[in-house]
Amino acid sequence: xxxxxxxxxxxxxxxxxxxxxxxxxxxxxxxxxxxxxxxxxxxxxxxxxxxxxxxxxxxxxxxxxxxxxxxxxxxxxxxxxxxxxxxxxxxxxxxxxxxxxxxxxxxxxxxxxxxxxxxxxxxxxxxxxxxxxxxxxxxxxxxxxxxxxxxxxxxxxxxxxxxxxxxxxxxxxxxxxxxxxxxxxxxxxxxxxxxxxxxxxxxxxxxxxxxxxxxxxxxxxxxxxxxxxxxxxxxxxxxxxxxxxxxxxxxxxxxxxxxxxxxxxxxxxxxxxxxxxxxxxxxxxxxxxxxxxxxxxxxxxxxxxxxx
Numbered sequence: 001x002x003x004x005x006x007x008x009x010x011x012x013x014x015x016x017x018x019x020x021x022x023x024x025x026x027x028x029x030x031x032x033x034x035x036x037x038x039x040x041x042x043x044x045x046x047x048x049x050x051x052x053x054x055x056x057x058x059x060x061x062x063x064x065x066x067x068x069x070x071x072x073x074x075x076x077x078x079x080x081x082x083x084x085x086x087x088x089x090x091x092x093x094x095x096x097x098x099x100x101x102x103x104x105x106x107x108x109x110x111x112x113x114x115x116x117x118x119x120x121x122x123x124x125x126x127x128x129x130x131x132x133x134x135x136x137x138x139x140x141x142x143x144x145x146x147x148x149x150x151x152x153x154x155x156x157x158x159x160x161x162x163x164x165x166x167x168x169x170x171x172x173x174x175x176x177x178x179x180x181x182x183x184x185x186x187x188x189x190x191x192x193x194x195x196x197x198x199x200x201x202x203x204x205x206x207x208x209x210x211x212x213x214x215x216x217x218x219x220x221x222x223x224x225x226x227x228x229x230x231x232x233x234x235x236x237x238x239x240x241x242x243x244x245x246x247x248x249x250x251x252x253x254x255x256x257x258x259x260x261x262x263x264x265x266x267x268x269x270x271x272x273x274x275x276x277x278x279x280x281x282x283x284x285x286x287x288x289x290x291x292x293x294x295x296x297x298x299x300x301x302x303x304x305x306x307x308x
Contacts, residue, residue, distance in 0.1 A: 191237030
């Protein structure tokens with residue numbers, strides 16, 4: 001007969017309770033069932049573990065030597081059961097996330113901190129890459145999910161898109177703070193800090209300014225919205241950035257104003273179309289999508305109706 005986990009559980013209960021009767025009650029078994037399990041265990045290992053005499057039942061020295069191992073075995077099973085239940089509820093695992101610069105500096109740090117508080121056994125690895133690199137890594141299974149700039153130009157990818165309005169940011173002592181809304185003509189003659197020439201926001205900004213007959217000059221570029229904000233704070237000029245970065249209160253003396261006509265920053269939460277996410281990753285993705293959607297919903301009326 002092969003040694004079964006039940007034999008070890010019965011042995012462990014008997015050693016802790018000190019009697020077959022108490023062990024049977026603890027395990028919700030009959031006394032004969034406990035006795036049979038102990039006998040089977042002894043037959044398997046080849047020697048007796050207990051003294052048995054009329055009115056007397058006590059562990060032999062061999063039983064005490066095995067008691068610690070039995071306890072560790074039972075605890076290992078309990079850990080396995082608890083961990084399996086936790087994983088089944090999405091409570092344990094490891095998530096690999098990729099993001100381009102904007103959300104990596106604005107949205108993700110706060111969201112990841114909140115997620116970690118509620119899911120202490122889930123590890124999250126954030127990698128900052130270009131949108132094209134992230135799409136490639138998600139498609140190849142090297143990342144579980146990613147945040148990239150939309151539109152998504154990659155096969156094998158499932159995407160959920162979001163958009164947030166952009167704002168004009170400046171130092172609090174800038175002359176343009178007197179205006180409640182910034183328009184293309186207000187950018188003429190200003191030191192304008194851009195992202196990169198191929199960036200969707202910069203391309204749209206140049207286009208709407210040209211359509212309005214306002215020629216603007218990009219004097220510097222910072223590649224990441226967060227870097228651009230830092231350049232503005234240091235007196236480098238003004239910039240049009242996404243609302244997540246522009247409206248964040250960092251105590252750096254930056255103020256924001258709505259820009260009209262509206263320029264939107266579009267991003268996409270992507271996953272591999274041919275692979276299923278783990279439960280923790282599903283939970284992470286759903287929560288992040290809620291943050292992006294609700295954040296954008298709140299920003300639209302705030303930017304359109306308020307002096308920021």
